[in-house]
Amino acid sequence: MHLFLEQLLNGVAIGSIYALVTLGLALVYGILRILHVAHAAVYTVGAYLGLLFFKMSGSLLVGCAGAIAGCAVLGVAIERLIYFPLLKYPPYVPLIASIAILLALEEVCRLVAGPYILTFPAQLRFPALHVLGVDVPSSVTGILCITAAILAFLWFLTTRTETGLAMRAVSQDLAIADAMGINSHAVISFTFAVGSAIAAVAGVLVGIYYNQVYSTMGSVPAYKTLAIIVVGGLGSVPGAVAASLLLGIAETLLIGYAHIPLPRDALAFLAMIAVLMWRSEGLFGSR
Amino acid sequence: MLLEVNRLEISYGDVRAVHGVDFVVEEGELVSIIGANGAGKTSILNGLMGLVPARRGSIRFHGQEITAVPAHKRAHGGIRLVPERARVFPRLSVFENLLTGAYGLRKKIDLDGRLRWLYELFPILEERRDQPAQTLSGGEQQQLAIARALISDPRLLLVDEISMGLMPKLVDQVFDLLQSLNRDLGLTILLVEQNARASLEISHRAYVLETGSVVMEGPAKDLLNNPDIRKAYLGLAREEEAKRQ
Structure with a gap:
């Protein structure tokens, strides 16, 4: 029973990280209907920037702030310089561009930081807990708290502020949002900044959790998060979060606990295929 | 002119x-x-x-x-537009649709007064205030589109x-x-x-x-x-x- 609860908790932690990476993808799909594959590269860059600023300052907070700022700028640059000019073409054009950005950014990381796995020797200063006889390591507490805080912030932003109203309006009808006096291009850039900032936090958390930062750390998340937003319902933020948590739990329990002989990363795709066959709008989507 | x-x-x-x-x-x-x-x-x-x-x-x-x-x-x-086929924001509530019309103007206009006036003009919108706009009938959506354009004066x-x-x-x-x-x-x-x-x-x-x-x-x-x-x-x-x- 203890092992089960421990694994469940690990699953939630891993699912939380998936959620943080996937949020940006869901936000971008919701507003531009683009599959922003390069988002995983933003997450990788976030991990590197976090490590860089952490090493320079010795403070994880500064590391995180640097990663957030750098990734927000990177995300907006990708939107302004690459996606926006391509919006007039069919959706596969920005998708191809996005894959190219992913590969290019990974190469840039490899060239700048070297083809090594770097360690991220930082500690999340969260308390280790002991609940119901289960040990919760401080890294798990940290991931859960940070994810909860980010989700709460995002919920507040989208449902309780005028900017959030504008984001939802632009995602539903961009031209009419403009006619209502909303500067939709600014709203789109803001959405990229928010999604990329969250990816930066995810990159730093993963770097610390596994004590690894490397240039291809975004490769698996790049396609796994695609599977997650399909399962959750394209463009649905609650769907993306729910699907991320479910996947994290399923991966940990089915493969780590029940020892089902499958490669761990296959599960996301089995779920995606199942969803496409039986409920193509996804768990939370609408058609 | x-x-x-x-x-x-x-x-x-x-x-x-x-x-x-x-x-x-x-x-x-x-x-x-x-x-x-x-x-x-x-x-x-x-x-x-x-x-x-x-x-x-x-x-x-x-x-x-x-x-x-x-x-x-x-x-x-x-300049405000009542678009062809209303084009209300389908998954925003009626009230939120009205607020989009006042985007960036909430401090410049008397929002409460404008809302009261619009609800008097279109009582159905007050009744359906918290419903997603896509659940409205075609006629109701047109009323919402007009109200959304009028709210900014x-x-x-x-x-x-x-x-x-x-x-x-x-x-x-x-x-x-x-x-x-x-x-x-x-x-x-x-x-x-x-x-x-x-x-x-x-x-x-x-x-x-x-x-x-x-x-x-x-x-x-x-x-x-x-x-x-x-x-x-x-x-x-x-x-x-x-x-x-």
Whole structure:
């Protein structure tokens, strides 16, 4: 029973990280209907920037702030310089561009930081807990708290502020949002900044959790998060979060606990295929 | 002169939708542009709102050149659109749809007062306040689209094919409402309509648009009595012939 609860908790932690990476993808799909594959590269860059600023300052907070700022700028640059000019073409054009950005950014990381796995020797200063006889390591507490805080912030932003109203309006009808006096291009850039900032936090958390930062750390998340937003319902933020948590739990329990002989990363795709066959709008989507 | 349009030309790729039209709207006027489907009416309104770029020509609003001004700035300058088929934000509630109309203006306008006035005008919107707009009927969505445009207290209201898809009874109500907004509150309205008779009956002046060009203009009363217009747009000629026989 203890092992089960421990694994469940690990699953939630891993699912939380998936959620943080996937949020940006869901936000971008919701507003531009683009599959922003390069988002995983933003997450990788976030991990590197976090490590860089952490090493320079010795403070994880500064590391995180640097990663957030750098990734927000990177995300907006990708939107302004690459996606926006391509919006007039069919959706596969920005998708191809996005894959190219992913590969290019990974190469840039490899060239700048070297083809090594770097360690991220930082500690999340969260308390280790002991609940119901289960040990919760401080890294798990940290991931859960940070994810909860980010989700709460995002919920507040989208449902309780005028900017959030504008984001939802632009995602539903961009031209009419403009006619209502909303500067939709600014709203789109803001959405990229928010999604990329969250990816930066995810990159730093993963770097610390596994004590690894490397240039291809975004490769698996790049396609796994695609599977997650399909399962959750394209463009649905609650769907993306729910699907991320479910996947994290399923991966940990089915493969780590029940020892089902499958490669761990296959599960996301089995779920995606199942969803496409039986409920193509996804768990939370609408058609 | 509130709105002055000179040689406005709009194209989509190689297809020219509007071939250099000229028209004006004076402060306090209710003007309609009538014409068949595909004559370029919606393109003109979208061009005035800034949703499609003008290929050539100029648009002046309150004497200011706005041809290159982006849509959201035109909206803040007082031009508001009631789009074809309402185009309310489907997954926003009725109330949130109204708030989008007041985006960036909440401190400049008396939001509560405007909401009270709109709920008086359209009681159904208060009843359905928290429902997603997509659950409204077509007529209710049109009311919401009008309310969303009115909440900002616009100087020029652009109304695109408001009668489309509405029951005849509702069409009459909507046109009565537009007329009273114009007559009682002095709201300047530019109406674009396929339903020529209903729009001519409430308009001061009108322009007739055919394949992207203005072919006739004048006081709405004259156009209502013009035999060519009656034949082409009002479907009256045949009725009268039938009566005579």
